[in-house]
Amino acid sequence: xxxxxxxxxxxxxxxxxxxxxxxxGKSTLVGRLLYDSKSILSDQLDAVRxxxxxxxxxxxxxxxxxxxxxxxxxxxDVAYRYFATTRRRFILADTPGHVQYTRNMVTGASTxxxxxxxxxxxxxxxxxxxxxxxxxxxxRVPHVTLAVNKMDLVxxxxxxxxxxxxEFTAYAGELGVPxxxxxxxxxxxxxxxxxxxxxxxxxxxxxILEHLEAVSADEDLGAAPARLPVQxxxxxxxxxxxxxxxxxxxxxxxxxxxVLPSGHTTTIAAIDALGQxxxxxxxxxxxxxxxxxxxxxxxxxLIAPTSRLPHLTQDxxxxxxxxxxxxxxxxxRVLIKHTTRTVxxxxxxxxxxxxxxxxxxxxxxxxxxxxxxxxxxVLRSAQPLPLDPYAASRHTGSFxxxxxxxxxxxxxxxxxxxxxx
Amino acid sequence: MTTTLPVPVAxxxxxxxxxxxxxxxxxxxxxxxxxxxxxxxxxxxxxVMLRLALKAFAPAPVPFTLLHVDTGHNFPEVxxxxxxxxxxxxxxxxxxxxxxxxxxxxxxxxxDGTRNPLQTLPLTEKIASxxxxxxxxxxRRDEEKARAKERVFSLRDEFSQWDPRRQRPELWQxxxxxxxxxxxxxxxxxxxxxxxxxxQYIAREHIPLPQIYFAHQRPVFKRSGMWLTAGxxxxxxxxxxxxxxxxxxxxxxxxxxxxxxDSTATTxxxxxxxxxxxxxxxxxATRADDKLxxxxxxxxxxxxxx
Numbered sequence: 183x184x185x186x187x188x189x190x191x192x193x194x195x196x197x198x199x200x201x202x203x204x205x206x207g208k209s210t211l212v213g214r215l216l217y218d219s220k221s222i223l224s225d226q227l228d229a230v231r232x233x234x235x236x237x238x239x240x241x242x243x244x245x246x247x248x249x250x251x252x253x254x255x256x257x258x259d260v261a262y263r264y265f266a267t268t269r270r271r272f273i274l275a276d277t278p279g280h281v282q283y284t285r286n287m288v289t290g291a292s293t294x295x296x297x298x299x300x301x302x303x304x305x306x307x308x309x310x311x312x313x314x315x316x317x318x319x320x321x322r323v324p325h326v327t328l329a330v331n332k333m334d335l336v337x338x339x340x341x342x343x344x345x346x347x348x349e350f351t352a353y354a355g356e357l358g359v360p361x362x363x364x365x366x367x368x369x370x371x372x373x374x375x376x377x378x379x380x381x382x383x384x385x386x387x388x389x390i391l392e393h394l395e396a397v398s399a400d401e402d403l404g405a406a407p408a409r410l411p412v413q414x415x416x417x418x419x420x421x422x423x424x425x426x427x428x429x430x431x432x433x434x435x436x437x438x439x440x441v442l443p444s445g446h447t448t449t450i451a452a453i454d455a456l457g458q459x460x461x462x463x464x465x466x467x468x469x470x471x472x473x474x475x476x477x478x479x480x481x482x483x484l485i486a487p488t489s490r491l492p493h494l495t496q497d498x499x500x501x502x503x504x505x506x507x508x509x510x511x512x513x514x515r516v517l518i519k520h521t522t523r524t525v526x527x528x529x530x531x532x533x534x535x536x537x538x539x540x541x542x543x544x545x546x547x548x549x550x551x552x553x554x555x556x557x558x559x560v561l562r563s564a565q566p567l568p569l570d571p572y573a574a575s576r577h578t579g580s581f582x583x584x585x586x587x588x589x590x591x592x593x594x595x596x597x598x599x600x601x602x603x
Numbered sequence: 604m605t606t607t608l609p610v611p612v613a614x615x616x617x618x619x620x621x622x623x624x625x626x627x628x629x630x631x632x633x634x635x636x637x638x639x640x641x642x643x644x645x646x647x648x649x650x651v652m653l654r655l656a657l658k659a660f661a662p663a664p665v666p667f668t669l670l671h672v673d674t675g676h677n678f679p680e681v682x683x684x685x686x687x688x689x690x691x692x693x694x695x696x697x698x699x700x701x702x703x704x705x706x707x708x709x710x711x712x713x714x715d716g717t718r719n720p721l722q723t724l725p726l727t728e729k730i731a732s733x734x735x736x737x738x739x740x741x742x743r744r745d746e747e748k749a750r751a752k753e754r755v756f757s758l759r760d761e762f763s764q765w766d767p768r769r770q771r772p773e774l775w776q777x778x779x780x781x782x783x784x785x786x787x788x789x790x791x792x793x794x795x796x797x798x799x800x801x802x803q804y805i806a807r808e809h810i811p812l813p814q815i816y817f818a819h820q821r822p823v824f825k826r827s828g829m830w831l832t833a834g835x836x837x838x839x840x841x842x843x844x845x846x847x848x849x850x851x852x853x854x855x856x857x858x859x860x861x862x863x864x865d866s867t868a869t870t871x872x873x874x875x876x877x878x879x880x881x882x883x884x885x886x887x888a889t890r891a892d893d894k895l896x897x898x899x900x901x902x903x904x905x906x907x908x909x
Contacts, residue, residue, distance in 0.1 A: 193617055259767065262751055264795075264797045288772065292775045419662075456622065456661075467619070467623050580774070580775050591772055
């Protein structure tokens with residue numbers, strides 16, 4: 183029996199993040215996307231109409247949820263929005279454009295399958311655009327889409343769009359962004375957001391929404407070597423099950439696995455996928471494993487196929503975005519939170535900062551990383567960590583630096599080194 | 604290494620992904636905190652939370668207790684459901700009672716009769732006295748624009764206050780639960796779920812619900828554009844008339860500010876079809892207290908509301 187319920191739930195989920203400079207029209211685009219896809223309900227629209235100054239509803243008001251944001255007319259923090267079409271469910275991380283909130287774009291982009299970067303067609307690629315491209319490249323967001331907005335204000339001219347698209351594609355391509363799509367739009371007029379524009383017949387590509395519906399939502403997590411960070415040990419009637427969310431790859435019953443950092447080897451006896459005994463499970467499923475041998479395994483350990491183990495190391499080089507007002511300096515004592523393990527570490531060196539404003543070139547020995555700075559950090563950890571290169575695994579190749587005193591989240595880190603499995 | 608073993612790769616629907624993410628959050632809290640508690644009202648979101656917690660630790664029992672902030676104006680059907688569920692799973696339920704606070708003079712009834720804002724004090728005092736260090740809430744970001752700004756792990760100070768401008772960045776699947784003694788963390792496993800996701804999950808998992816979620820005949824009266832249930836809590840007033848209508852509830856909460864909607868949906872499929880077609884949000888349709896001001900939810904959350 184196939185009910186309407188099952189039909190609607192058999193959809194995929196796309197997570198995407200928006201980024202754009204102030205006044206590029208990002209809030210208007212998000213509002214337009216929600217409005218034209220009929221995801222704004224009438225009571226929300228009524229509230230916006232009441233708060234709008236002019237006759238037409240100010241769609242930007244839909245997205246600024248905090249008192250301080252409405253007071254200042256800017257987006258301060260990431261807001262998450264949810265909408266759906268018949269083809270797909272969307273989680274939109276709506277991130278602020280101001281330079282001082284770059285860390286919030288990093289927050290939104292860390293889980294995104296796609297980054298939607300906005301530019302104003304009149305201004306073209308500016309420093310913030312390069313910064314957004316650098317963040318998307320740093321976090322290896324699988325798809326990057328450039329929306330060239332306000333095409334109505336440049337007479338819908340193809341040459342204007344083509345020049346911006348070419349400059350951005352060249353810049354982002356150099357940074358290593360794998361897939362770049364460029365779309366000319368007017369968020370205010372609704373051109374190429376949901377409906378194709380009647381004003382740009384020279385453009386044959388998809389609208390923003392068509393593109394969001396069509397891109398592959400699933401990073402190829404199945405192809406990477408399997409990784410299961412142990413979150414919690416479930417003990418019941420003398421049986422130990424190792425619970426966790428598969429961070430990458432596929433685990434199979436009967437497979438030989440090694441527990442890190444101890445190095446003990448055994449085989450997978452059973453996989454429980456939330457109540458179902460399965461022969462195999464893949465990222466990002468939450469599972470509980472039973473192992474063939476009685477081993478000492480606890481939270482913070484990593485289970486991986488013996489044939490494809492990550493490199494264990496205490497010397498770590500990472501590309502980072504510093505998130506906290508307190509600067510990060512060489513000699514700082516920090517905590518590293520990597521998967522389910524937290525260990526002490528010391529900042530040995532900060533060899534480079536990256537300055538996207540000057541085309542992404544490195545600044546040598548900056549002395550400190552300040553809030554929103556991108557850079558490279560060398561760390562020494564108190565215990566060896568099983569690190570994958572971020573390029574191979576977003577979850578086992580990333581970690582946070584945390585302040586030991588007050589627990590503040592300081593720095594987002596992606597590993598640039600590590601032994602290829 | 605390639606193999607041809609059948610792997611449920613394509614079978615992961617958006618509900619599977621949301622479920623896996625929520626279970627991961629429950630397990631993180633179990634691994635990192637000393638004394639977590641799940642806010643449980645008997646409403647659909649907390650029912651889904653409990654189901655996810657049961658799955659996360661099966662076959663072992665859920666390693667958390669439950670906490671209900673009882674306004675004293677709850678629907679009797681929901682309280683009965685709550686007690687059945689707690690007993691069925693052998694769980695321990697803490698109750699923080701708004702009525703006790705009013706009776707002892709620590710809280711005063713508001714002129715408008717709504718008790719929702721009065722929940723904050725009993726909640727925060729219970730958290731402090733029991734020394735709960737992680738408090739699971741069923742809040743969803745799709746509910747309201749202040750909630751859209753909420754982290755999955757939300758640090759609260761010793762007064763349970765939320766400061767939206769000083770939230771920790773939250774990246775990847777890495778949740779930072781570090782806190783000083785006296786502080787605690789609010790945890791929202793359903794952050795990324797929508798109302799429709801919750802209903803679809805309830806249908807998929809065949810989870811029983813209190814009957815007031817389905818269309819039934821009920822004596823109601825109209826106040827501020829909403830159908831409220833008549834009762835001892837303070838309605839109807841002299842100028843309000845009671846009538847029998849076929850209604851159901853989209854949310855359950857305090858009777859004084861939770862409205863029913865006209866509905867013919869008596870089955871899960873009908874409820875899902877009705878929500879998918881509705882032009883009103885869940886809170887817009889049924890919650891009076893959110894209409895008090897543009898920032899009602901933000902203000903209550905700052906004070907310690909969940």
